[in-house]
Amino acid sequence: MTALHIAIIGYGTAGQTAALLLARDGHRVEVFERAAELGPVGAGFLLQPTGLQVLWELGLLESALAHGRRVHRLHGETPCGRAVMDMRYAGLGGNLFGLGMQRGALFTLLADAWPDARHVHRGHTITALDDDTRRMRDQHGRWHGPFDLVIAADGAGSQLRGATRQVRGEAVYPWGALWCLVPADDWAWQDELRQRYVAARKMIGMLPVGTRPGDDTPRLSFFWSLPVGEFDDWHARGLSPWREEIAQLWPDAHERLACITDTAQLARAVYRDVSVRQWHRDRLVLLGDAAHAMSPQLGQGVNMALMDALALRDALRTHTEVPLALQAYQQQRQAHVGVYQFWSRWLTPIFQSDRDMIARARDIAFLPMGRLPGGRGHMLRVLSGTQHGFLGKLPLKPEFLAALGKAEPVALDAARADGAR
Structure with a gap:
């Protein structure tokens, strides 16, 4: 394999993983990150088996399991306790589970695995590419390159996506979210993602996300669904009315938020729906959210970024010509990504919208559908990231399943585990 000079724009999960994989294969990697200081963005997420x-x-599996929290169940309900969704990984077999993680934990694990930080150019916002896609211009007008390959991993709001000349559509979702991390303390559901819904207008969630290097305090990732246009009004009203609302909707969650004393402690998240016909042009390729940003309803963003980076590495190993490798990369990933884009677009109005009739239908039908033999299996595959196309199943490697089965789970307090069930 010929060693390439590769530029990676963005040092989020997709960029970090690509840098690590490609550097290990002997490529000369340079990363361009717009932030002046490197660090994670966001609170927590759910890693799927994929x-x-x-x-x-x-x-890095052992290190991830040491910091993350195993999640065996996803449960959603109305404020009165009526179950809307109840999905358990046990139905997939193979001792599979999700892993709640803090973004800071994954960021540190990936950064420590590729410690050559001198190759990360901080404070560099790449604003344009030369027509041949080998050279890049930063915000100061300076040109960098030429490179053999340019990887745009600059997220859902990518400034370089348009350089493919293949963008079909890009739109900001009207609903976003507020996020923060809070101490888990005596939270009763230490191995479950718990959510509460008020129609589709309000959604509260608590996800156990374990610890991170340098901080042994187990934490929960809290999120609150909110229309993007109401972010500023929410901030102006202050915490008191919001706290009162949470206390009414979910007293247990309200107790965990005692440490929140300022609206600035909650980060704002805005989501995009992106469709790109071709993820590459000449020597440019899109990775992660830059290629296929979608609603967070299925929680696949981090998983997709990791899988994209691995697929690109494999394609470059197989094909000596870069354009052929980029074509193979998209072909390998597109069927998997496509079905999740489809379902995220359909599910978003069911969980984040002002369409009350749709939400009522969801509350009545969603749980029974998940108990049907065919519907249950399909929902579980979509949940775990193992749905491939509309009818296929993405296989997991036997060696990985064996390693997962041998990994020792972190012991839960017996009373908490019993109470969660």
Whole structure:
């Protein structure tokens, strides 16, 4: 394999993983990150078996399991306690589970695995590419390159996506979210993602996300669904009315938020729906959210970023010509990504919208559908990231499943575990 000079724009999960994988293969990698200081963006996320398999390939599975919190169940309900969704990984077999993680934990694990920080150019916003896609211009007008390959991993709001000349559509979702991390303390559901819904207008969630390097306090990732246009009004009203509302909707969650004393402690998240016909042009290729940003309803963003980076590495190993490798990369990933884009577009109005009739239908039908033999299996595959196309199943490697089965789970307090069930 010929060693390439590769530029990676963005040092989020997709960029970090690509840098690590490609550097290990002997390529000369340079990363351009717009932030002046490197660090994670966001609170927590749920790693699915597909994402865990990539960490296993990287040799980071054991470290991830040591910091993350195993999640065996996803449960959603109305404020009165009526179940809307109840999905358990046990139905997939193979001892599979999700892993709640803090973004800071994954960021540190990936950064420590590729410690050559001198190759990360901080404070560099790449604003344009030369027509041949080999040279890049930063915000100061300076040109960088030429490179053999330019990887745009600059997220859902990518400034370089348009350089493919293949963007079909890009739109900001009207609903966003507020996020923060809070201490888990005596939270009763230490191995479950718990959500509460008020029609589709309000959604509260609590996800156990474990610890991160340098901080042994187990935490929960809290999120509150909110229309993007109401962010500023929410901030102006202050915490008191918001706290009162949470106390009425979910007293247990309200108790965990005692440490929140300022609206600035909650980060704002805005989501995009992006459709790109072709993820590459000449020597440019899109990775992660830059290629296929979608609603967070299925929680696949981090998992997709990890899988994209691994697929690109494999394609470059197989094809000596870069354009052929980029074509193979998209072909390998597109069927998997496509079905999740489809379902995220359909599910978003069911969970984040002002369409009350749709939400009522969801509350009545969603749980029974998940108990039907065919519907249950399909929902579980979509949940775990193992749906491939509309009818296929993405296989997991037997060696990975064996490693997952041998990994020792972190012991839960017996009373908490009993109470969660």
